[in-house]
Amino acid sequence: xxxxxxxxxxxxxxxxxxxxxxxxxxxxxxxxxxxxxxxxxxxxxxxxxxxxxxxxxxxxxxxxxxxxxxxxx
Numbered sequence: 001x002x003x004x005x006x007x008x009x010x011x012x013x014x015x016x017x018x019x020x021x022x023x024x025x026x027x028x029x030x031x032x033x034x035x036x037x038x039x040x041x042x043x044x045x046x047x048x049x050x051x052x053x054x055x056x057x058x059x060x061x062x063x064x065x066x067x068x069x070x071x072x073x
Contacts, residue, residue, distance in 0.1 A: 001031050009035035009064050011057070016045045035064060 001008060008031070012024045021038070028036055037060065039047075047053030 005031050005033035012038050013045055014040060018045055
């Protein structure tokens with residue numbers, strides 16, 4: 001993971017038992033250049049089950065890709 005930090009992104013929810021915020025903290029210590037984000041708009045772990053959640057995550061991922069492309073230029 002350390003060797004591919006620029007190619008990895010994690011999205012955590014505030015109250016998500018599948019990806020607890022402790023894991024966010026641990027990853028940030030072990031691989032500080034990995035893109036880490038916390039979703040704070042209230043979408044659940046099952047974000048893809050709602051149109052709003054799906055659109056939010058799609059926009060988030062699109063922004064990650066745009067930022068990655070911009071930083072490569």
